[in-house]
Amino acid sequence: MRISDKPVAARLKELGVELRPGVSLKEKTSLAIGGTTDELLLRRYETIPQVMRLLASEQIPYRFLGGGTNVLIADGELPWVVLHLPVAHPGMRIEGNAAYVDASADLGGMVTFCAKHDLGGMEGLIGVPGSVGGALRMNAGAYGTQIGSHVREVELYRASSGEIETVRGNDIRFDYRHTSFAPDDVMLRVKLELPSKPYKEILAAIRVCNEKRRSSQPLNQKSAGCIFKNPAGGSAGRMIDELKLKGHRVGDAMVSDRHANFFVNVGEATCADMLRLIDEVRERVRTAYGIELENEVIVWKN
Numbered sequence: 001m002r003i004s005d006k007p008v009a010a011r012l013k014e015l016g017v018e019l020r021p022g023v024s025l026k027e028k029t030s031l032a033i034g035g036t037t038d039e040l041l042l043r044r045y046e047t048i049p050q051v052m053r054l055l056a057s058e059q060i061p062y063r064f065l066g067g068g069t070n071v072l073i074a075d076g077e078l079p080w081v082v083l084h085l086p087v088a089h090p091g092m093r094i095e096g097n098a099a100y101v102d103a104s105a106d107l108g109g110m111v112t113f114c115a116k117h118d119l120g121g122m123e124g125l126i127g128v129p130g131s132v133g134g135a136l137r138m139n140a141g142a143y144g145t146q147i148g149s150h151v152r153e154v155e156l157y158r159a160s161s162g163e164i165e166t167v168r169g170n171d172i173r174f175d176y177r178h179t180s181f182a183p184d185d186v187m188l189r190v191k192l193e194l195p196s197k198p199y200k201e202i203l204a205a206i207r208v209c210n211e212k213r214r215s216s217q218p219l220n221q222k223s224a225g226c227i228f229k230n231p232a233g234g235s236a237g238r239m240i241d242e243l244k245l246k247g248h249r250v251g252d253a254m255v256s257d258r259h260a261n262f263f264v265n266v267g268e269a270t271c272a273d274m275l276r277l278i279d280e281v282r283e284r285v286r287t288a289y290g291i292e293l294e295n296e297v298i299v300w301k302n
C-alpha cells in the first residue's frame, strides 16, 4: 500500500514518523519472503497513540513488524503499511536485578548485556533470533528458558484503549508460545527481574546452548525457526522426520535436512510455495498420526 504521495504523509512526518516508500519485506525477514509496501518507522513512542488515531481516521490498514524472524509474509503489493520501531542504542539499562529493555532491542543482545552485568536466567534464549518485543508476544523459549518467567512489567500501546499502558507481569498469562496480550497490543518496553549469576557461569551455559543449537538446527539457512508448535507431549520435528519428509520441496521452499520442523528458503521461494509446503506436511502428519499441527510461524496473508 502506498501512502507516501498522500497528504497524510506530511502529518505523519510532523509526528516524528519516517516514511520509507516501497520497501521489499524480503529484506526484512529471516525467510527472505514477503511483498512490497510503505514502511513507517515510529521514532517517538509518545506519539504512537496519535499516529494510530491518524491511521484509523484515514482508514489505512497496518501491521507491526518486529525482528521479522517468525513471520511468513504474502507476496506482491501488500494491502497494508508496515509499522516498525527502530532500534535505539543501547535500548537497555540495569538497576540492581532489574533490566529495562526496549521492545525493539535484539533478544540475543539483551541476554549478553544482562550477562555482562552478572544477571542470568536467560541463557537458553541466546540463539533465538528476533526482537525482545516479538519474544514477549510469543513467549519465546528454548532449552528450558521462557522469557515470560522473568517479566515484571510491560509497557505497551493498547489499541483497545488507544493509550500507552503499563501492565504488571502477574496480570499477563505466559503459556507455551502464547500470551494473553491482545493481537493488536504493541510491545514498547519491558522490565525483567533476573537472578544474580557470575558472568563466567552464564557464558559457560550460553556456550552449551549455542553448541546444542549448532548441532541440531540449520542456522546458516533462511528460515523462521520452527514452523509448527509441538503438540502436547510430542515433537513436530520428530514426526516430520519419521515421515521421511526432510528435503521435501515445493519450489524453493524445503523441509530442512538438518531439523525437520525448520522449513528453509533455498533460493527464491515465495510465500505461496511455503504455504503449500506447510499444508502438505500438515496433511501428511494428520493422516499418519491423527494430529493437527498448529503453526508456530505467524502468517500475514493479503
Ligand code: EPU
Residues within 6 Å of the ligand: 141, 142, 143, 144, 216, 224, 225, 226, 227, 228, 229, 230, 235, 236, 237, 238, 241, 258, 259, 260, 261, 296
Ligand atoms: N528430532 C528428530 N528429527 C528432527 C528434529 C528433531 O528426530 O529433524 C527429535 C530430536 O532428536 C529430539 C526431539 O525431536 O528428540 C525434539 O527436538 P529438539 O530438541 O530439536 O527440539 P524441538 O522440540 O524440535 C524446540 C523448540 C525450538 C527450540 C528447541 C530447543 C518448538 C516448536 N521448538 O524444538 O524452538 O530451539 O526446542 O529448546 O517449541 C522455535 O521456536 O522456532 C524453535 C526453533
